[in-house]
Amino acid sequence: MKRKKNQLKRLTYILLCGVLLVYVLVEARDFLYPLFLAVLFSYLLYPVVKKLEAWGVPRILANFITILTGMALFIGLLILLYKQLANFLGDFPALQEQAMRNIDRLQHTIDDEFGASDPDDEQWLRHQVNSAFESGGSLLTDLLMGMTSTLTKFGLIPVYIFLMLYYRNKFENVIYRQLPSYQHSKAKRIINDISHVTKHYMGGVVIVILILCVLNSLGLLLIGVDYAIMLGVLSAIMNFIPYFGTLIGGAIPLTYTLMVQGSPQKALWVLLLFLLVQFTENNILTPNITGSQVNINPMFTILSIIVGGMIWGLPGMFVAVPLLGMFKVYCDNKDSMSAWSYLLGTEGTEEHALRIERVKQWFK
Numbered sequence: 349m350k351r352k353k354n355q356l357k358r359l360t361y362i363l364l365c366g367v368l369l370v371y372v373l374v375e376a377r378d379f380l381y382p383l384f385l386a387v388l389f390s391y392l393l394y395p396v397v398k399k400l401e402a403w404g405v406p407r408i409l410a411n412f413i414t415i416l417t418g419m420a421l422f423i424g425l426l427i428l429l430y431k432q433l434a435n436f437l438g439d440f441p442a443l444q445e446q447a448m449r450n451i452d453r454l455q456h457t458i459d460d461e462f463g464a465s466d467p468d469d470e471q472w473l474r475h476q477v478n479s480a481f482e483s484g485g486s487l488l489t490d491l492l493m494g495m496t497s498t499l500t501k502f503g504l505i506p507v508y509i510f511l512m513l514y515y516r517n518k519f520e521n522v523i524y525r526q527l528p529s530y531q532h533s534k535a536k537r538i539i540n541d542i543s544h545v546t547k548h549y550m551g552g553v554v555i556v557i558l559i560l561c562v563l564n565s566l567g568l569l570l571i572g573v574d575y576a577i578m579l580g581v582l583s584a585i586m587n588f589i590p591y592f593g594t595l596i597g598g599a600i601p602l603t604y605t606l607m608v609q610g611s612p613q614k615a616l617w618v619l620l621l622f623l624l625v626q627f628t629e630n631n632i633l634t635p636n637i638t639g640s641q642v643n644i645n646p647m648f649t650i651l652s653i654i655v656g657g658m659i660w661g662l663p664g665m666f667v668a669v670p671l672l673g674m675f676k677v678y679c680d681n682k683d684s685m686s687a688w689s690y691l692l693g694t695e696g697t698e699e700h701a702l703r704i705e706r707v708k709q710w711f712k
Contacts, residue, residue: 370659373660383508386505388550393414393509396414397513429578432577542674542678561580563625564583564597564621571617573605583600585597586600588666589666590653644693676693
């Protein structure tokens with residue numbers, strides 16, 4: 349009886365700590381998510397800084413050169429996207445009117461094919477699309493108006509990155525000072541594994557996104573889609589979010605082409621383009637560039653993205669997977685956490701995997 353009470357008390361403490369942790373993460377989101385983003389981008393830039401230091405460049409100068417170069421590339425992409433969005437907003441009323449004409453044409457086609465619908469329901473599709481356009485226009489306007497506030501929050505990220513790269517040895521030594529000497533080798537192995545996994549994952553994701561920006565934009569330009577560069581870049585940026593990003597990214601230009609340009613043929617070509625891009629990304633780009641650095645099964649990957657989005661919004665969806673990957677590396681090297689490592693990992697379902705040999709066996 350006493351043992352059950354202790355277990356219940358322990359579970360209660362764990363639950364309370366979990367609720368308190370979520371509360372702190374939500375309340376301190378404006379402070380925490382730029383900090384965690386800075387951690388991830390520090391791992392991304394670390395190989396460049398390390399290479400410059402190996403060439404004899406002082407650490408302070410190496411940090412400045414790397415961060416300024418990265419900021420120049422990011423700001424250039426942001427300006428390009430901002431100009432495209434500004435032009436899109438300027439043409440938005442005309443685009444909305446064009447979409448309404450296309451919807452009316454579709455409504456008349458449906459009425460001619462299946463007979464006149466009920467007067468109350470006749471304009472249902474038009475009303476739904478019109479409300480969607482109104483909410484979408486206000487969303488884009490709020491996005492541009494709120495960009496100053498967002499940039500202010502993100503303005504601290506380069507400062508955080510600089511300090512993290514500059515004091516990286518100090519942070520590592522703090523961990524060693526908290527542990528007995530016989531655990532230093534294990535701690536060093538965990539730190540090295542986390543660094544290896546995170547920097548390869550971040551570098552691979554950025555390279556894949558840049559390639560997709562070019563592929564998406566060129567494909568949409570060849571098809572003849574308006575605002576091809578803006579739609580291509582937005583679709584590629586969505587791939588920062590695993591699984592969901594590909595669906596969201598492809599839906600943006602597909603919806604625009606079908607509703608605004610009113611061209612089913614172009615919409616079909618856009619669909620085929622993104623199916624081809626997704627196949628290329630899933631089977632060629634990601635396996636060869638990113639690889640299976642964050643070795644987490646799809647179930648917990650999706651759950652982490654959903655929870656990250658609930659707590660921190662879009663930044664939370666981006667940081668959730670690499671942070672969960674760091675936690676798995678820690679579990680891999682901790683005997684008492686081996687069960688969690690097994691739960692998060694991809695091993696354990698090999699007998700149920702769909703392999704070519706099994707497919708051949710079915711046909712035999």
